[in-house]
Amino acid sequence: MINLIYFSPTKTTEKIVSQIAAAIADTDLQRYDLTRMSTDVPARISAGTTIIGVPVYAGRVPAIVLERLARLQGDGLPAVLVVVYGNREFEDALRELADVVTTKGFHVVAAAAFVGEHSYSTRQQPIAQNRPDQTDLEHASAFGVAIRKKLSVSKQPAPPSMIPGNVPYREGVVLGQIAPETITERCVLCGLCASACPTFAISVIDQVLTETAQCVMCCACVKGCPHEARVMTHPVVAERRTLLAQNCRQRKEPQWFL
Ligand SMILES: Cc1cc2nc3c(=O)[nH]c(=O)nc-3n(C[C@H](O)[C@H](O)[C@H](O)COP(=O)(O)O)c2cc1C
Structure with missing residues:
Protein backbone atom coordinates (compact mmCIF):
# COMPACT_ATOMS: atom_id res chain seq x y z
CA MET A 1 0.00 0.00 0.00
CA ILE A 2 1.31 3.45 -0.93
CA ASN A 3 -0.07 6.73 0.37
CA LEU A 4 0.75 9.58 -1.97
CA ILE A 5 0.37 13.00 -0.38
CA TYR A 6 1.25 16.09 -2.38
CA PHE A 7 0.64 19.77 -2.98
CA SER A 8 1.22 20.73 -6.60
CA PRO A 9 -0.39 23.86 -8.06
CA THR A 10 1.48 23.67 -11.39
CA LYS A 11 1.66 19.85 -11.43
CA THR A 12 5.43 19.31 -11.56
CA THR A 13 5.51 17.80 -8.06
CA GLU A 14 2.53 15.61 -8.91
CA LYS A 15 4.29 14.21 -12.00
CA ILE A 16 7.45 13.34 -10.10
CA VAL A 17 5.86 11.74 -7.03
CA SER A 18 3.46 9.74 -9.23
CA GLN A 19 6.42 8.34 -11.13
CA ILE A 20 8.25 7.46 -7.90
CA ALA A 21 5.13 5.76 -6.50
CA ALA A 22 4.70 3.63 -9.62
CA ALA A 23 8.31 2.46 -9.38
CA ILE A 24 8.20 1.59 -5.67
CA ALA A 25 5.37 -0.89 -6.01
CA ASP A 26 2.59 -2.00 -8.21
CA THR A 27 0.15 -2.07 -5.27
CA ASP A 28 -2.83 -0.07 -4.05
CA LEU A 29 -2.26 3.65 -4.31
CA GLN A 30 -4.17 6.07 -2.13
CA ARG A 31 -3.82 9.67 -3.40
CA TYR A 32 -4.25 12.65 -1.10
CA ASP A 33 -4.05 15.77 -3.25
CA LEU A 34 -3.63 18.70 -0.87
CA THR A 35 -3.68 21.26 -3.67
CA ARG A 36 -7.43 21.82 -3.61
CA MET A 37 -8.07 19.47 -0.68
CA SER A 38 -10.19 17.35 -2.99
CA THR A 39 -9.43 14.38 -0.72
CA ASP A 40 -9.27 15.01 2.99
CA VAL A 41 -6.02 13.80 4.58
CA PRO A 42 -6.82 11.42 7.42
CA ALA A 43 -5.51 12.28 10.88
CA ARG A 44 -3.79 8.90 11.04
CA ILE A 45 -2.13 6.94 8.24
CA SER A 46 -2.16 3.39 9.51
CA ALA A 47 -0.53 1.27 6.81
CA GLY A 48 1.88 1.39 3.90
CA THR A 49 4.70 3.61 2.69
CA THR A 50 3.86 7.30 2.55
CA ILE A 51 5.33 9.60 -0.09
CA ILE A 52 5.07 13.32 0.65
CA GLY A 53 5.82 15.75 -2.20
CA VAL A 54 5.94 19.54 -1.98
CA PRO A 55 7.30 22.42 -4.06
CA VAL A 56 10.02 24.66 -2.67
CA TYR A 57 9.00 28.25 -1.96
CA ALA A 58 11.89 30.55 -1.00
CA GLY A 59 14.00 27.60 0.07
CA ARG A 60 11.29 26.37 2.46
CA VAL A 61 8.22 24.17 2.62
CA PRO A 62 5.27 26.45 1.69
CA ALA A 63 3.39 27.50 4.83
CA ILE A 64 0.10 26.42 3.27
CA VAL A 65 1.41 22.84 3.05
CA LEU A 66 2.31 22.81 6.74
CA GLU A 67 -1.23 24.01 7.53
CA ARG A 68 -2.75 21.29 5.36
CA LEU A 69 -0.57 18.60 6.93
CA ALA A 70 -1.24 19.82 10.47
CA ARG A 71 -3.46 16.92 11.56
CA LEU A 72 -1.43 14.12 10.00
CA GLN A 73 0.19 11.45 12.21
CA GLY A 74 2.38 8.62 10.93
CA ASP A 75 2.46 5.88 13.59
CA GLY A 76 6.07 4.93 12.79
CA LEU A 77 5.34 4.18 9.13
CA PRO A 78 8.06 4.66 6.49
CA ALA A 79 8.01 8.01 4.67
CA VAL A 80 9.67 9.12 1.44
CA LEU A 81 10.11 12.89 1.14
CA VAL A 82 10.36 14.80 -2.13
CA VAL A 83 10.85 18.51 -2.72
CA VAL A 84 10.58 19.99 -6.20
CA TYR A 85 12.32 23.26 -6.99
CA GLY A 86 12.65 25.53 -10.01
CA ASN A 87 16.37 25.00 -10.77
CA ARG A 88 17.55 27.73 -8.36
CA GLU A 89 18.15 26.03 -4.97
CA PHE A 90 16.12 23.98 -2.50
CA GLU A 91 18.07 25.26 0.52
CA ASP A 92 16.35 24.22 3.78
CA ALA A 93 13.13 22.78 2.34
CA LEU A 94 14.05 19.09 2.52
CA ARG A 95 15.52 19.48 6.02
CA GLU A 96 12.35 21.29 7.15
CA LEU A 97 10.09 18.65 5.60
CA ALA A 98 12.09 15.86 7.29
CA ASP A 99 11.88 17.60 10.67
CA VAL A 100 8.12 18.16 10.38
CA VAL A 101 7.34 14.65 9.18
CA THR A 102 9.54 13.08 11.88
CA THR A 103 7.71 15.09 14.54
CA LYS A 104 4.50 13.62 13.18
CA GLY A 105 5.75 10.12 13.94
CA PHE A 106 6.87 8.95 10.49
CA HIS A 107 10.15 7.13 9.94
CA VAL A 108 11.96 8.88 7.05
CA VAL A 109 13.60 6.26 4.83
CA ALA A 110 14.47 8.30 1.73
CA ALA A 111 14.48 11.89 0.55
CA ALA A 112 15.08 13.65 -2.74
CA ALA A 113 15.10 17.02 -4.46
CA PHE A 114 13.87 17.12 -8.07
CA VAL A 115 13.58 20.00 -10.53
CA GLY A 116 10.35 21.29 -12.05
CA GLU A 117 9.61 24.20 -14.36
CA HIS A 118 9.72 27.35 -12.25
CA SER A 119 6.33 28.80 -11.34
CA TYR A 120 7.49 32.17 -12.72
CA SER A 121 8.81 30.74 -15.99
CA THR A 122 7.26 32.20 -19.15
CA ARG A 123 7.77 31.47 -22.83
CA GLN A 124 9.78 34.70 -23.15
CA GLN A 125 11.78 34.12 -19.94
CA PRO A 126 12.04 30.35 -19.46
CA ILE A 127 13.32 28.89 -16.19
CA ALA A 128 13.71 25.08 -16.17
CA GLN A 129 11.12 25.01 -18.94
CA ASN A 130 9.24 21.72 -19.47
CA ARG A 131 10.82 20.00 -16.48
CA PRO A 132 10.37 17.35 -15.29
CA ASP A 133 11.43 15.95 -18.66
CA GLN A 134 12.04 12.36 -19.71
CA THR A 135 15.43 12.26 -17.98
CA ASP A 136 13.91 13.54 -14.72
CA LEU A 137 11.17 10.93 -14.88
CA GLU A 138 13.76 8.20 -15.45
CA HIS A 139 15.58 9.47 -12.34
CA ALA A 140 12.26 9.34 -10.47
CA SER A 141 11.74 5.71 -11.51
CA ALA A 142 15.29 4.77 -10.52
CA PHE A 143 14.78 6.46 -7.14
CA GLY A 144 11.56 4.44 -6.67
CA VAL A 145 13.38 1.19 -7.47
CA ALA A 146 16.15 2.06 -4.98
CA ILE A 147 13.52 2.70 -2.29
CA ARG A 148 11.83 -0.61 -3.05
CA LYS A 149 15.16 -2.41 -2.56
CA LYS A 150 15.83 -0.56 0.68
CA LEU A 151 12.38 -1.44 2.05
CA SER A 152 12.71 -5.09 1.04
CA VAL A 153 15.93 -5.53 3.03
CA SER A 154 14.60 -4.40 6.42
CA LYS A 155 11.28 -3.48 8.04
CA GLN A 156 12.95 -0.57 9.87
CA PRO A 157 15.57 0.66 7.37
CA ALA A 158 18.10 3.25 8.46
CA PRO A 159 17.22 6.88 7.79
CA PRO A 160 19.23 8.67 5.07
CA SER A 161 22.78 9.32 6.28
CA MET A 162 22.30 13.03 5.62
CA ILE A 163 19.61 15.44 4.50
CA PRO A 164 20.95 18.86 3.50
CA GLY A 165 19.69 22.12 4.96
CA ASN A 166 20.28 24.46 7.88
CA VAL A 167 18.48 25.09 11.14
CA PRO A 168 17.24 27.75 11.75
CA TYR A 169 15.69 27.63 8.30
CA ARG A 170 15.98 30.60 5.99
CA GLU A 171 13.28 33.26 6.07
CA GLY A 172 10.12 32.25 4.21
CA VAL A 173 8.32 34.18 1.50
CA VAL A 174 6.02 37.07 2.44
CA LEU A 175 2.58 36.51 0.97
CA GLY A 176 -0.62 38.45 0.61
CA GLN A 177 0.65 41.47 -1.29
CA ILE A 178 1.14 40.18 -4.83
CA ALA A 179 -1.22 38.22 -7.09
CA PRO A 180 -1.54 37.56 -10.82
CA HIS A 234 4.01 42.60 -10.56
CA PRO A 235 7.38 44.42 -10.69
CA VAL A 236 8.79 42.43 -7.75
CA VAL A 237 8.10 39.14 -9.54
CA ALA A 238 9.14 40.56 -12.94
CA GLU A 239 12.53 41.53 -11.51
CA ARG A 240 12.91 38.15 -9.81
CA ARG A 241 11.97 36.35 -13.04
CA THR A 242 14.62 38.25 -15.01
CA LEU A 243 17.28 37.33 -12.45
CA LEU A 244 16.21 33.68 -12.32
CA ALA A 245 16.08 33.37 -16.12
CA GLN A 246 19.62 34.77 -16.31
CA ASN A 247 21.21 33.00 -13.35
CA CYS A 248 19.55 29.57 -13.32
CA ARG A 249 20.24 28.49 -16.89
CA GLN A 250 22.61 25.70 -15.94
CA ARG A 251 20.67 22.48 -15.60
CA LYS A 252 20.56 20.95 -12.14
CA GLU A 253 19.95 17.23 -11.71
CA PRO A 254 17.86 15.42 -9.11
CA GLN A 255 19.59 14.47 -5.84
CA TRP A 256 18.68 11.52 -3.61
CA PHE A 257 19.44 10.78 -0.02
CA LEU A 258 18.98 7.13 0.92
C1 LIG B 1 6.47 31.77 -4.09
C2 LIG B 1 7.43 30.84 -4.80
C3 LIG B 1 8.72 30.67 -4.33
C4 LIG B 1 9.60 29.80 -4.99
N1 LIG B 1 10.86 29.63 -4.48
C5 LIG B 1 11.74 28.81 -5.10
C6 LIG B 1 13.06 28.63 -4.59
O1 LIG B 1 13.42 29.09 -3.53
N2 LIG B 1 13.93 27.88 -5.32
C7 LIG B 1 13.59 27.31 -6.53
O2 LIG B 1 14.45 26.71 -7.18
N3 LIG B 1 12.31 27.40 -7.00
C8 LIG B 1 11.37 28.13 -6.31
N4 LIG B 1 10.09 28.24 -6.78
C9 LIG B 1 9.68 27.42 -7.95
C10 LIG B 1 8.95 26.14 -7.56
O3 LIG B 1 9.58 25.48 -6.49
C11 LIG B 1 8.88 25.19 -8.76
O4 LIG B 1 8.38 25.84 -9.88
C12 LIG B 1 8.08 23.93 -8.52
O5 LIG B 1 8.35 23.04 -9.60
C13 LIG B 1 6.58 24.19 -8.44
O6 LIG B 1 5.91 22.98 -8.09
P1 LIG B 1 4.41 22.61 -8.59
O7 LIG B 1 4.47 22.49 -10.09
O8 LIG B 1 4.16 21.29 -7.96
O9 LIG B 1 3.49 23.71 -8.18
C14 LIG B 1 9.18 29.08 -6.14
C15 LIG B 1 7.87 29.26 -6.61
C16 LIG B 1 7.00 30.11 -5.95
C17 LIG B 1 5.59 30.25 -6.47
Whole structure:
Protein backbone atom coordinates (compact mmCIF):
# COMPACT_ATOMS: atom_id res chain seq x y z
CA MET A 1 0.00 0.00 0.00
CA ILE A 2 1.31 3.45 -0.93
CA ASN A 3 -0.07 6.73 0.37
CA LEU A 4 0.75 9.58 -1.97
CA ILE A 5 0.37 13.00 -0.38
CA TYR A 6 1.25 16.09 -2.38
CA PHE A 7 0.64 19.77 -2.98
CA SER A 8 1.22 20.73 -6.60
CA PRO A 9 -0.39 23.86 -8.06
CA THR A 10 1.48 23.67 -11.39
CA LYS A 11 1.66 19.85 -11.43
CA THR A 12 5.43 19.31 -11.56
CA THR A 13 5.51 17.80 -8.06
CA GLU A 14 2.53 15.61 -8.91
CA LYS A 15 4.29 14.21 -12.00
CA ILE A 16 7.45 13.34 -10.10
CA VAL A 17 5.86 11.74 -7.03
CA SER A 18 3.46 9.74 -9.23
CA GLN A 19 6.42 8.34 -11.13
CA ILE A 20 8.25 7.46 -7.90
CA ALA A 21 5.13 5.76 -6.50
CA ALA A 22 4.70 3.63 -9.62
CA ALA A 23 8.31 2.46 -9.38
CA ILE A 24 8.20 1.59 -5.67
CA ALA A 25 5.37 -0.89 -6.01
CA ASP A 26 2.59 -2.00 -8.21
CA THR A 27 0.15 -2.07 -5.27
CA ASP A 28 -2.83 -0.07 -4.05
CA LEU A 29 -2.26 3.65 -4.31
CA GLN A 30 -4.17 6.07 -2.13
CA ARG A 31 -3.82 9.67 -3.40
CA TYR A 32 -4.25 12.65 -1.10
CA ASP A 33 -4.05 15.77 -3.25
CA LEU A 34 -3.63 18.70 -0.87
CA THR A 35 -3.68 21.26 -3.67
CA ARG A 36 -7.43 21.82 -3.61
CA MET A 37 -8.07 19.47 -0.68
CA SER A 38 -10.19 17.35 -2.99
CA THR A 39 -9.43 14.38 -0.72
CA ASP A 40 -9.27 15.01 2.99
CA VAL A 41 -6.02 13.80 4.58
CA PRO A 42 -6.82 11.42 7.42
CA ALA A 43 -5.51 12.28 10.88
CA ARG A 44 -3.79 8.90 11.04
CA ILE A 45 -2.13 6.94 8.24
CA SER A 46 -2.16 3.39 9.51
CA ALA A 47 -0.53 1.27 6.81
CA GLY A 48 1.88 1.39 3.90
CA THR A 49 4.70 3.61 2.69
CA THR A 50 3.86 7.30 2.55
CA ILE A 51 5.33 9.60 -0.09
CA ILE A 52 5.07 13.32 0.65
CA GLY A 53 5.82 15.75 -2.20
CA VAL A 54 5.94 19.54 -1.98
CA PRO A 55 7.30 22.42 -4.06
CA VAL A 56 10.02 24.66 -2.67
CA TYR A 57 9.00 28.25 -1.96
CA ALA A 58 11.89 30.55 -1.00
CA GLY A 59 14.00 27.60 0.07
CA ARG A 60 11.29 26.37 2.46
CA VAL A 61 8.22 24.17 2.62
CA PRO A 62 5.27 26.45 1.69
CA ALA A 63 3.39 27.50 4.83
CA ILE A 64 0.10 26.42 3.27
CA VAL A 65 1.41 22.84 3.05
CA LEU A 66 2.31 22.81 6.74
CA GLU A 67 -1.23 24.01 7.53
CA ARG A 68 -2.75 21.29 5.36
CA LEU A 69 -0.57 18.60 6.93
CA ALA A 70 -1.24 19.82 10.47
CA ARG A 71 -3.46 16.92 11.56
CA LEU A 72 -1.43 14.12 10.00
CA GLN A 73 0.19 11.45 12.21
CA GLY A 74 2.38 8.62 10.93
CA ASP A 75 2.46 5.88 13.59
CA GLY A 76 6.07 4.93 12.79
CA LEU A 77 5.34 4.18 9.13
CA PRO A 78 8.06 4.66 6.49
CA ALA A 79 8.01 8.01 4.67
CA VAL A 80 9.67 9.12 1.44
CA LEU A 81 10.11 12.89 1.14
CA VAL A 82 10.36 14.80 -2.13
CA VAL A 83 10.85 18.51 -2.72
CA VAL A 84 10.58 19.99 -6.20
CA TYR A 85 12.32 23.26 -6.99
CA GLY A 86 12.65 25.53 -10.01
CA ASN A 87 16.37 25.00 -10.77
CA ARG A 88 17.55 27.73 -8.36
CA GLU A 89 18.15 26.03 -4.97
CA PHE A 90 16.12 23.98 -2.50
CA GLU A 91 18.07 25.26 0.52
CA ASP A 92 16.35 24.22 3.78
CA ALA A 93 13.13 22.78 2.34
CA LEU A 94 14.05 19.09 2.52
CA ARG A 95 15.52 19.48 6.02
CA GLU A 96 12.35 21.29 7.15
CA LEU A 97 10.09 18.65 5.60
CA ALA A 98 12.09 15.86 7.29
CA ASP A 99 11.88 17.60 10.67
CA VAL A 100 8.12 18.16 10.38
CA VAL A 101 7.34 14.65 9.18
CA THR A 102 9.54 13.08 11.88
CA THR A 103 7.71 15.09 14.54
CA LYS A 104 4.50 13.62 13.18
CA GLY A 105 5.75 10.12 13.94
CA PHE A 106 6.87 8.95 10.49
CA HIS A 107 10.15 7.13 9.94
CA VAL A 108 11.96 8.88 7.05
CA VAL A 109 13.60 6.26 4.83
CA ALA A 110 14.47 8.30 1.73
CA ALA A 111 14.48 11.89 0.55
CA ALA A 112 15.08 13.65 -2.74
CA ALA A 113 15.10 17.02 -4.46
CA PHE A 114 13.87 17.12 -8.07
CA VAL A 115 13.58 20.00 -10.53
CA GLY A 116 10.35 21.29 -12.05
CA GLU A 117 9.61 24.20 -14.36
CA HIS A 118 9.72 27.35 -12.25
CA SER A 119 6.33 28.80 -11.34
CA TYR A 120 7.49 32.17 -12.72
CA SER A 121 8.81 30.74 -15.99
CA THR A 122 7.26 32.20 -19.15
CA ARG A 123 7.77 31.47 -22.83
CA GLN A 124 9.78 34.70 -23.15
CA GLN A 125 11.78 34.12 -19.94
CA PRO A 126 12.04 30.35 -19.46
CA ILE A 127 13.32 28.89 -16.19
CA ALA A 128 13.71 25.08 -16.17
CA GLN A 129 11.12 25.01 -18.94
CA ASN A 130 9.24 21.72 -19.47
CA ARG A 131 10.82 20.00 -16.48
CA PRO A 132 10.37 17.35 -15.29
CA ASP A 133 11.43 15.95 -18.66
CA GLN A 134 12.04 12.36 -19.71
CA THR A 135 15.43 12.26 -17.98
CA ASP A 136 13.91 13.54 -14.72
CA LEU A 137 11.17 10.93 -14.88
CA GLU A 138 13.76 8.20 -15.45
CA HIS A 139 15.58 9.47 -12.34
CA ALA A 140 12.26 9.34 -10.47
CA SER A 141 11.74 5.71 -11.51
CA ALA A 142 15.29 4.77 -10.52
CA PHE A 143 14.78 6.46 -7.14
CA GLY A 144 11.56 4.44 -6.67
CA VAL A 145 13.38 1.19 -7.47
CA ALA A 146 16.15 2.06 -4.98
CA ILE A 147 13.52 2.70 -2.29
CA ARG A 148 11.83 -0.61 -3.05
CA LYS A 149 15.16 -2.41 -2.56
CA LYS A 150 15.83 -0.56 0.68
CA LEU A 151 12.38 -1.44 2.05
CA SER A 152 12.71 -5.09 1.04
CA VAL A 153 15.93 -5.53 3.03
CA SER A 154 14.60 -4.40 6.42
CA LYS A 155 11.28 -3.48 8.04
CA GLN A 156 12.95 -0.57 9.87
CA PRO A 157 15.57 0.66 7.37
CA ALA A 158 18.10 3.25 8.46
CA PRO A 159 17.22 6.88 7.79
CA PRO A 160 19.23 8.67 5.07
CA SER A 161 22.78 9.32 6.28
CA MET A 162 22.30 13.03 5.62
CA ILE A 163 19.61 15.44 4.50
CA PRO A 164 20.95 18.86 3.50
CA GLY A 165 19.69 22.12 4.96
CA ASN A 166 20.28 24.46 7.88
CA VAL A 167 18.48 25.09 11.14
CA PRO A 168 17.24 27.75 11.75
CA TYR A 169 15.69 27.63 8.30
CA ARG A 170 15.98 30.60 5.99
CA GLU A 171 13.28 33.26 6.07
CA GLY A 172 10.12 32.25 4.21
CA VAL A 173 8.32 34.18 1.50
CA VAL A 174 6.02 37.07 2.44
CA LEU A 175 2.58 36.51 0.97
CA GLY A 176 -0.62 38.45 0.61
CA GLN A 177 0.65 41.47 -1.29
CA ILE A 178 1.14 40.18 -4.83
CA ALA A 179 -1.22 38.22 -7.09
CA PRO A 180 -1.54 37.56 -10.82
CA GLU A 181 -3.74 39.85 -12.89
CA THR A 182 -6.22 39.27 -15.70
CA ILE A 183 -5.90 40.73 -19.19
CA THR A 184 -9.61 41.36 -19.72
CA GLU A 185 -9.38 41.52 -23.54
CA ARG A 186 -8.15 37.91 -23.59
CA CYS A 187 -10.33 36.54 -20.81
CA VAL A 188 -13.41 34.52 -21.79
CA LEU A 189 -14.61 34.11 -18.17
CA CYS A 190 -14.29 30.30 -18.43
CA GLY A 191 -13.41 30.01 -14.73
CA LEU A 192 -10.46 27.63 -15.16
CA CYS A 193 -8.31 30.03 -13.14
CA ALA A 194 -10.74 29.81 -10.24
CA SER A 195 -10.86 26.03 -10.38
CA ALA A 196 -7.03 25.82 -10.39
CA CYS A 197 -6.45 28.12 -7.40
CA PRO A 198 -5.37 26.17 -4.28
CA THR A 199 -6.62 28.85 -1.90
CA PHE A 200 -9.95 29.57 -3.63
CA ALA A 201 -8.83 33.20 -3.99
CA ILE A 202 -10.41 33.73 -7.43
CA SER A 203 -14.07 34.18 -8.28
CA VAL A 204 -15.46 34.57 -11.78
CA ILE A 205 -18.93 35.90 -12.52
CA ASP A 206 -18.99 38.79 -14.99
CA GLN A 207 -15.33 39.55 -14.23
CA VAL A 208 -12.37 37.85 -12.55
CA LEU A 209 -11.88 38.91 -8.95
CA THR A 210 -8.73 37.93 -7.05
CA GLU A 211 -8.32 38.15 -3.26
CA THR A 212 -4.67 39.21 -3.14
CA ALA A 213 -4.49 38.52 0.60
CA GLN A 214 -5.20 34.83 -0.06
CA CYS A 215 -2.81 34.41 -3.00
CA VAL A 216 0.24 32.14 -2.45
CA MET A 217 1.81 33.23 -5.78
CA CYS A 218 1.85 29.61 -7.03
CA CYS A 219 0.86 30.64 -10.60
CA ALA A 220 -1.57 27.73 -11.08
CA CYS A 221 -4.03 30.24 -12.58
CA VAL A 222 -1.38 31.65 -14.93
CA LYS A 223 -0.22 28.26 -16.21
CA GLY A 224 -3.75 26.88 -16.30
CA CYS A 225 -5.23 29.64 -18.48
CA PRO A 226 -5.66 28.42 -22.07
CA HIS A 227 -5.98 32.03 -23.33
CA GLU A 228 -2.87 33.44 -21.63
CA ALA A 229 -5.15 35.90 -19.92
CA ARG A 230 -3.66 35.45 -16.44
CA VAL A 231 -0.26 37.05 -15.96
CA MET A 232 2.09 37.61 -13.06
CA THR A 233 3.51 41.01 -13.97
CA HIS A 234 4.01 42.60 -10.56
CA PRO A 235 7.38 44.42 -10.69
CA VAL A 236 8.79 42.43 -7.75
CA VAL A 237 8.10 39.14 -9.54
CA ALA A 238 9.14 40.56 -12.94
CA GLU A 239 12.53 41.53 -11.51
CA ARG A 240 12.91 38.15 -9.81
CA ARG A 241 11.97 36.35 -13.04
CA THR A 242 14.62 38.25 -15.01
CA LEU A 243 17.28 37.33 -12.45
CA LEU A 244 16.21 33.68 -12.32
CA ALA A 245 16.08 33.37 -16.12
CA GLN A 246 19.62 34.77 -16.31
CA ASN A 247 21.21 33.00 -13.35
CA CYS A 248 19.55 29.57 -13.32
CA ARG A 249 20.24 28.49 -16.89
CA GLN A 250 22.61 25.70 -15.94
CA ARG A 251 20.67 22.48 -15.60
CA LYS A 252 20.56 20.95 -12.14
CA GLU A 253 19.95 17.23 -11.71
CA PRO A 254 17.86 15.42 -9.11
CA GLN A 255 19.59 14.47 -5.84
CA TRP A 256 18.68 11.52 -3.61
CA PHE A 257 19.44 10.78 -0.02
CA LEU A 258 18.98 7.13 0.92
C1 LIG B 1 6.47 31.77 -4.09
C2 LIG B 1 7.43 30.84 -4.80
C3 LIG B 1 8.72 30.67 -4.33
C4 LIG B 1 9.60 29.80 -4.99
N1 LIG B 1 10.86 29.63 -4.48
C5 LIG B 1 11.74 28.81 -5.10
C6 LIG B 1 13.06 28.63 -4.59
O1 LIG B 1 13.42 29.09 -3.53
N2 LIG B 1 13.93 27.88 -5.32
C7 LIG B 1 13.59 27.31 -6.53
O2 LIG B 1 14.45 26.71 -7.18
N3 LIG B 1 12.31 27.40 -7.00
C8 LIG B 1 11.37 28.13 -6.31
N4 LIG B 1 10.09 28.24 -6.78
C9 LIG B 1 9.68 27.42 -7.95
C10 LIG B 1 8.95 26.14 -7.56
O3 LIG B 1 9.58 25.48 -6.49
C11 LIG B 1 8.88 25.19 -8.76
O4 LIG B 1 8.38 25.84 -9.88
C12 LIG B 1 8.08 23.93 -8.52
O5 LIG B 1 8.35 23.04 -9.60
C13 LIG B 1 6.58 24.19 -8.44
O6 LIG B 1 5.91 22.98 -8.09
P1 LIG B 1 4.41 22.61 -8.59
O7 LIG B 1 4.47 22.49 -10.09
O8 LIG B 1 4.16 21.29 -7.96
O9 LIG B 1 3.49 23.71 -8.18
C14 LIG B 1 9.18 29.08 -6.14
C15 LIG B 1 7.87 29.26 -6.61
C16 LIG B 1 7.00 30.11 -5.95
C17 LIG B 1 5.59 30.25 -6.47
